[in-house]
Amino acid sequence: MLNLLSTVLRHAERVPERDCVRLFSRRRGGGARAFGQVAEDARRAAAFYRARGVGPGDIVALMGGHDVGVYGAWLGALWVGATPVFLAEPSVRIDKQTYWSRLSYLLTYLDAKLLALSAAIDASSWPIKVGVVTYPELAAAGPGGAPSPHEPGEGDRMLLQHSSGTTGVPKGVQLTHGMVARYAEVTIERMGVDERDVVVSWLPLYHDLGLFNCFIIPMFAGIPTVSLSTFEWVADPELQLEAIHEHRGTISYMPNFAFALLAASVADPGRYDLSMLRGVWSGGEPPSAADMLAFSRRFEVAGFRREALQAGYGMAESVAGITSSGPGVPLKFHRILKSAWRERHEAVPAGEGEPAENVLVHVSNGTMSRGCEMRVLGPGGERLPPGRAGRVFVRTPFLFGGYFRRDDLNQNLFDADGFYDTGDIGYLDDEGHVYVSGRSKDLIIVGGRNVYSQDVEKVANEVPGVHAGRTVCFGVSVPSRGTEGAVLLAESDLPEADWPALAARLREAVVRFADVDLADVKLAPRGVLRKSTAGKLARPDNRALYLQGRFGPPPPVVAVPEPGAGA
Amino acid sequence: MTAAPEARSLEATLALIEAFVARERGALREPLTPDTELLRLGLLDSMQLARLGRELAGAFGVTPPRGALTVEDFETPRRLWQCFQRFG
Numbered sequence: 001m002l003n004l005l006s007t008v009l010r011h012a013e014r015v016p017e018r019d020c021v022r023l024f025s026r027r028r029g030g031g032a033r034a035f036g037q038v039a040e041d042a043r044r045a046a047a048f049y050r051a052r053g054v055g056p057g058d059i060v061a062l063m064g065g066h067d068v069g070v071y072g073a074w075l076g077a078l079w080v081g082a083t084p085v086f087l088a089e090p091s092v093r094i095d096k097q098t099y100w101s102r103l104s105y106l107l108t109y110l111d112a113k114l115l116a117l118s119a120a121i122d123a124s125s126w127p128i129k130v131g132v133v134t135y136p137e138l139a140a141a142g143p144g145g146a147p148s149p150h151e152p153g154e155g156d157r158m159l160l161q162h163s164s165g166t167t168g169v170p171k172g173v174q175l176t177h178g179m180v181a182r183y184a185e186v187t188i189e190r191m192g193v194d195e196r197d198v199v200v201s202w203l204p205l206y207h208d209l210g211l212f213n214c215f216i217i218p219m220f221a222g223i224p225t226v227s228l229s230t231f232e233w234v235a236d237p238e239l240q241l242e243a244i245h246e247h248r249g250t251i252s253y254m255p256n257f258a259f260a261l262l263a264a265s266v267a268d269p270g271r272y273d274l275s276m277l278r279g280v281w282s283g284g285e286p287p288s289a290a291d292m293l294a295f296s297r298r299f300e301v302a303g304f305r306r307e308a309l310q311a312g313y314g315m316a317e318s319v320a321g322i323t324s325s326g327p328g329v330p331l332k333f334h335r336i337l338k339s340a341w342r343e344r345h346e347a348v349p350a351g352e353g354e355p356a357e358n359v360l361v362h363v364s365n366g367t368m369s370r371g372c373e374m375r376v377l378g379p380g381g382e383r384l385p386p387g388r389a390g391r392v393f394v395r396t397p398f399l400f401g402g403y404f405r406r407d408d409l410n411q412n413l414f415d416a417d418g419f420y421d422t423g424d425i426g427y428l429d430d431e432g433h434v435y436v437s438g439r440s441k442d443l444i445i446v447g448g449r450n451v452y453s454q455d456v457e458k459v460a461n462e463v464p465g466v467h468a469g470r471t472v473c474f475g476v477s478v479p480s481r482g483t484e485g486a487v488l489l490a491e492s493d494l495p496e497a498d499w500p501a502l503a504a505r506l507r508e509a510v511v512r513f514a515d516v517d518l519a520d521v522k523l524a525p526r527g528v529l530r531k532s533t534a535g536k537l538a539r540p541d542n543r544a545l546y547l548q549g550r551f552g553p554p555p556p557v558v559a560v561p562e563p564g565a566g567a
Numbered sequence: 568m569t570a571a572p573e574a575r576s577l578e579a580t581l582a583l584i585e586a587f588v589a590r591e592r593g594a595l596r597e598p599l600t601p602d603t604e605l606l607r608l609g610l611l612d613s614m615q616l617a618r619l620g621r622e623l624a625g626a627f628g629v630t631p632p633r634g635a636l637t638v639e640d641f642e643t644p645r646r647l648w649q650c651f652q653r654f655g
Contacts, residue, residue, distance in 0.1 A: 026634025092639050093606045234613045235620060235636040242633055257614060265617045447614055481614050500596040507609035517612030520592075555592050 001154050002181035004220060005042070005078045009149070011222040012039035019224035021068050024200075024243040025232060028120070033068040035222065041072020041139045045116075046079035046149075048133065048141035054113045056081030056150060059160070061107060061130070063089050064118025065205030065215070066229040069135025073116045075219075076138060078158070081150035085110060085160040085172065086206040089121055092231075095512040104128050106170060109405070110160070154178035160404055161208055161316045172404035173316045179398040182371075183212065183319040184220040186397070190324050190369045191279065193221045193251070198276075200226045200249035202233035202240060207448075209283050212320040213253050237261050241302075245272040252277065255284035255448025256291055260482025263294040275303030279327045282311040283320075284448035286436055287363040289333050291482040306330060313365035313436050315422055318372075318396045323434045325366030332364035332433050345389040347427055347435065364433040371397040374434060375419055376427055389427040389437055393419035442539065444475030444486050451475075451486055451516050453539060459513045460490055465502045467491040467526055474543040477559040478519055485519025485558065489542055489551060491526050499523040519558060522551035575627050577601055580648040583626055587619050601645035606638070616641050623647060629654040 011018070016036025023031045033041065054060060060077040062084055064070060077084040087106060090099045107115065107130045117123060119134045126132075152158065158180050160172040187193075199218050203210030218225045226247045228239055237258065243249060259282060282292060296306050309331045314321035325331050338360045340348040350359045368374055375383060376390040384390045395418050402410035414420055423443070426436035439445075442453040456473040460466055470491035478485040488510065492502055503521040510516050530545065532538040545551070547560050554560060573579060585599045588610050605611040611619065620636055631654045640650045 026632065027637060092642070229637075231638045232634050235616050235638055235640065236631075236634055237617050239634050261614060261617060265621055267621070483614065504596050504608065508607060511607055511609040517609050557591055 001178060002184060002220065003152065003177065004158075004180065004184075004216065005075055005149055007222075008035065008042070008075060008219050009039050011035040011219075015222060018222065020219065021071055022224060022226050022247065023066065023068060024226050024228050024239065024247070025066070026239070027232060028229075031068045033071060038071045038075065040143070041069065042075035042079055043143045043146045044141045045072050045076025045138040046147065047143050047145040048138050049076055049080045049082065049114070050147055051141075051145055052114060052131065054080055054082050057157070058082045058113045059110045060084050061087050061110065061112040061115045062117065062205075063087050063115065064121050064135070065210065066227050067118040067120065067135055069118065069139055070205070071219070073135045073138050077116075078152075079149050080147065081152065081156075082113070083157050083159055085112075085162065086204075086211065087115075087162070088204070088206050089117075091515055093511050094515045098513050100127055106162075109170060110172070152177040154181075161211065162206065169406070170404075171406060171409070173400050174402060174404050175319060175398075175400060179319060179400065180212075180216065183398040184217055186369050186371060187213070187217055187321065187324075188221055191251070192327050193217065193223065195221070195223060197221065197223045197250045197278075198226060198247055199223065200228070200240060200243045200247065200252045202228035202230050203253060203448075204230050207284070208314070208316040208320040209253055209448075213281075213283075238266055241266065241269075241272045241274065241299075244274055244277060248276045250276050250278050251281075252279075253281045253283055255445075255483070256282050256287050257285065257447045257481055257483035259295040260288070260291040260480075263291065263298040266298065269299050270301045272299075272302040274299055275305070277304060277308045279308055279310045281321075281324070282309075282363075283314065285445040285483060287311045287365070288479075288482055289361040289363050290479075292331070292363060311363055311365050313434055315394075315424075317400045317420060317422075318394060319398045319400075321369070322372045322394060322396050323366045323368055325364060332431075334362045334364060334429060334433065334435065335359050336362060347387045347389070347429065362435045362437070364429075365436055366434065367432045368434065369396075373419075374428065384427070386428050386430040389425055389435075392422045392424040392426045392436065394422055395419045444473075444484050446475075446486060446516070447481075447483050451514075453486075455514050456486060456488060456510055456516055456518075459510050460488055460506055463490075463502070463506055463509050465492055465494045465498065466506070467493060470526070470529060470537070472529055472537045472539055472542045474539045474546075476519060476543070476547065476554070478557050479559045480557050486516055487520045487522070487543075487546060487554075487558075488518050489522050489524060489529060489546060491529055492523050493526060496523075496525075520555050522546065524551055575652065577645065577648050579626070580623065580651070581644045583622060584619065584644050584647070587615075587622060591615055599644060601648070602643050604643060606642055611641060613638070623651050624654075627651045627654065 012035045020035045020038045060082045115132045158177040201214035205211045226243050307330045310325045312321040312324040335350045336347040340346045373395045375393045378390045425438040444451040453473040457471045460471040461468045473488045475484040530541040
């Protein structure tokens with residue numbers, strides 16, 4: 001079995017001077033750590049952890065991924081046999097008390113022994129009971145007390161990966177050393193990663209794509225990652241191109257909205273040389289043909305090659321990506337008949353002569369990676385043939401075994417054949433390409449980030465003036481931004497004149513307590529929102545009413561499907 | 568080339584931000600003030616920052632150095648205005 005820590009220690013002997021990580025930041029300056037230094041950092045962190053009594057099976061929480069010190073801090077936990085887990089750092093917007101109480105709860109739930117964090121995060125005033133240590137303190141520890149590296153078994157827990165819901169009991173995906181090793185092996189082969197590659201990433205490490213494809217895989221492969229701060233990237237996405245240009249980046253990953261954003265916001269693409277890029281993978285939200293092609297066209301002048309456009313699909317429950325296109329092969333754009341898709345969810349290839357207005361273009365997420373299987377099931381559990389969309393079930397060599405301390409969820413995770421129900425809707429074409437077209441309705445993906453309807457509704461229900469329990473949140477398409485937006489509808493007993501102020505309070509509360517930007521908020525009098533037969537508010541029904549304009553016109557950025565188009 | 572002084576006033580900056588938010592969100596409930604908390608009030612989401620930054624750069628006739636702006640700089644119109652004055 002591949003073992004990450006021993007692999008990194010081998011890189012440290014073989015190529016000690018090679019960059020493991022290089023920060024790309026105009027604000028905080030650069031900084032880099034070579035593999036030799038990362039190994040030494042890890043040894044020192046291990047000595048520190050051991051002195052604090054952290055050992056096999058214990059949990060070490062980490063915070064702050066855009067930092068050269070994170071590598072040693074994280075590997076040091078593996079060194080002593082502990083389980084590292086990344087937690088989200090506070091955002092500038094979220095209410096401090098809410099953040100702290102959520103963090104305290106998480107740390108207690110995890111029974112974390114320590115919280116290791118970037119020195120850029122000031123936790124001195126945080127009311128948490130767990131011991132805090134910074135990455136530089138770990139790296140400064142005397143290496144003398146380091147034990148010999150823990151030799152993990154294939155079935156031993158390696159790490160936890162948390163979903164990003166903000167309320168309710170957390171769902172931590174538990175992954176073993178064996179699962180991660182198999183994922184790395186399959187992915188490195190699939191993406192053709194070799195020693196010439198340089199990964200450029202601004203994805204946070206508490207998300208699966210950032211953690212695996214931009215942190216763990218490069219360490220396995222012994223290649224550098226150029227790391228950008230998510231916060232700096234958001235304010236200036238062009239930094240990513242500058243980093244690729246300056247460090248000859250060959251691989252990057254990002255959600256679809258970033259393709260749209262970069263295509264629209266870069267004034268002078270010709271100043272960059274992007275010819276080294278061999279793969280920019282879309283992941284985390286469904287790829288859009290229009291956005292990906294806009295990106296490709298915009299950066300042609302920078303030497304960007306169309307065949308470098310790539311896409312993949314995956315989920316934390318199966319480590320990360322389980323499909324991929326290419327590399328080196330142009331992404332498949334599947335032209336299908338609009339009518340058949342809308343009437344019966346069937347992807348019927350459109351003939352060459354079909355007028356454009358009758359055609360929909362779906363972007364392939366590639367084909368299944370080695371050893372990974374997918375079944376598409378109909379409403380009665382029957383297998384559907386290629387072209388017919390249904391519920392997506394997967395079985396992979398690195399499928400998780402269950403959520404951390406969630407026996408309530410861990411009973412029926414897999415069907416009789418060992419397939420996992422992803423909750424996504426999609427289809428396979430007759431060449432084995434995977435298309436994911438929708439998902440269970442309570443999840444909204446805003447810019448690659450998962451937003452749960454119930455998190456937003458819970459916050460809204462506590463805002464004075466709202467008729468508690470009478471709120472509903474759902475996703476709508478925001479094509480101009482290449483992603484989805486969250487819409488909130490709420491019933492209120494207040495006079496209509498007070499609604500604008502109430503809507504503003506709702507917006508503010510949802511930002512503060514759930515860190516979600518709403519694309520729209522609409523109020524209605526009591527009794528207007530539709531209930532399902534079970535008496536709960538029905539998200540799809542109310543979404544349809546909203547798109548029909550029953551609560552007033554949606555804002556200009558929201559796409560309203562033409563009549564009869566369906567969901 | 569930098570823009571004329573009146574295009575770089577706090578008032579003009581505020582008007583530009585207001586027009587941007589109204590265009591993205593639909594009508595504004597009330598006018599913005601220099602200290603309206605754009606991010607905390609949910610008036611501006613993270614995907615709009617870069618585009619607003621570009622519009623401001625155009626209006627001020629400046630090119631902010633790469634990475635000179637971060638999310639915190641978009642907290643209020645006044646803070647954005649102060650940032651863009653520095654770039655002039």
